[in-house]
Amino acid sequence: MAASGPEEIPAFARDHVASVLLSAEEIQAAIARIGAGISHDYVGRDPVLVAVLKGSAPLIADLLRAIDIPVSVDFIAISSYGPSARNSGVVRLLKDLDQPIEGRHVLVIEDIIDTGLTLHYILRTLRLRRPATLEVGTLFNKPARRLVNIPLRYVGFDLPDRFVVGYGLDYHERYRNLPFLCVLKPEVYGG
């Protein structure tokens, strides 16, 4: 794929995907900027990056390589209680951290923040474990539908209120493997 210019939607995604919103190059530039910020802000603090599966998988892989200070990584996996509860903020912890975070400088890495309810739950859970600091970085932010105010230390992009896929984000578990960010066709997800 060319490093610049319009990116072509691959055949396997053309049924559902309408257009490219952010190119792979734009995404990688934002990750480089966030990585440089983390390297600067957390120097001498041995931070733990906590990535939220599954959507943050490509992001954490690229972000780790954009950080040039000592850093640890750990993962949590969560799920809402079924589709109807998606915006209820009731979240189930499917996989907990491997290591304790008491006294550590913890930076939660999210793929996308929409209402903020999922992240609110995650932060509440992690705060109980008494980290030294607890902050958040997200690649994609959709401020239009925010229900809880959460301070964000690092933001890659503010997005319009559209359902997006690619770069880790799915539509019924598909399209996480697109290296760029796309919007779905309006008929697929109501615009």
Ligand code: 5GP
């Ligand atoms: P929140 O709790 O902030 O409303 O939602 C967070 C979760 O909803 C994200 O981690 C993600 O799984 C899902 N989500 C929110 N907006 C989008 C979107 O535009 N596309 C996709 N694929 N998932 C989204």
